[in-house]
Amino acid sequence: MTKFSHFDYIIIGNGLAGFQLALKLASDSFFKDKQIALIDPSEKNTNDKTWSFWETKPSQWDTIIHKSWSKASVKTSKKNIDLHLKPYTYNTIRAIDFYTEAKAQLHQQSNIHRIVDRVIAVSERQQVTVTTETNSYTATHVFDSRVPKAFSEEKTNHISIIQHFKGWVIQTDEDTFDDDHFTMMDYRLKDGKQTNFTYVLPFSKREALVEFTYFTEHIVDDAVYDDYIKTYITDYLKIDNYRIIETETGQIPMTNYNFGKFNTQNITKIGTGGGWVKGSTGYSFKHTEKKVALIIENLKSGRLPSHGLFRRKYKFYDKVFLKVLKDENHKGEWIFQQFYDKNSVQTMFRFLDEESTFAEEFKIMTSLFSWSFIKAFFKTL
Helix, strand or coil: CCCCCEEEEEEECCCHHHHHHHHHHHHCHHHCCCCEEEEECCCCCCCCCEEEEEECCCCCCHHHCCEEECEEEEECCCCEEEEECCCCEEEEEEHHHHHHHHHHHHHCCCCEEEEECCEEEEEECCCEEEEECCCEEEEEEEEECCCCHHHHHCCCCCCEEEEEEEEEEEECCCCCCCCCEEEEEECCCCCCCCCEEEEEEEEECCEEEEEEEEEECCCCCHHHHHHHHHHHHHHHCCCCCCEEEEEEEEEEEEECCCHHHHCCCCEEECHHHHCCCCCCCCCCHHHHHHHHHHHHHHHHHCCCCCCCCCCHHHHHHHHHHHHHHHHCHHHHHHHHHHHHHHCCHHHHHHHHCCCCCHHHHHHHHHHCCCHHHHHHHHHHC
């Protein structure tokens, strides 16, 4: 229990965004005199997900990377596209390793306070009041990662697709997997005329994550994922004997919803609740790192923390992509085949990282030239 009732900053939610923001604040001497609270109902001591991202150089996360790959493939019903990622590597981090490292680093800081409690209300007057199930705190500024209720209640003026999935980490008794190579997307096993694919991350020659993923408007029953994962392991990986040692499930919003309208002078929405998930892919790890760095710059410069977090042209590209997936969901396989068949994977990574040049963006757009994209383009305009 903390002895403080007022903090300079309160971070609601100890997920990817909350912990990354706290770590960045803790590592910058500019904030050494600031009292900072992190409030979350969980101790964060279970492995509830994995995060993957690509990188060209060493980063602060190197010590907790679970596995890296330099080769990948995208498989469709028409072709197998081999991807040589260098100078990039594709990295996976287990959530439990991230949580453990974050908690260890933050524990060393006397001005950082972790509070295990559930936030039930946030109100704003001259300062912000955060009410939990057991207490009440005030703050000069609050960073809130909770998804606003309005997101699920408002059905117009935005496009939303759900990236929903279930994965099994399986173990075999014999060497089975090529652990130098992962499958980014395999579209050969389909659930009707929808965008769905299988994702395979081999952690070793005898252990891999096999995940069945949808990009659709509606979720499916848990048993549906299990049936497709089981079929893929048997029919495509040709594995008969294995053990399931872990499972993970998730629902990630892919949307152009305006989360920014909930930002105020003293409250900044972050993470999924701030629209930090890449609308066209659901990737969030590196986008979170970049947005946290911008928030730190804004705080030190006296600007609103949310200033300049998004770039309009990439929001536009994401909206066109989402419009096609919403109107013609079966097009997903064709879209990703074109992405990686007509463009280098390095170009695609720069585009998805929002670091591409106009020439690269033009080439990517022309590779998707079709009546579906022409319609979506003008509807988005």
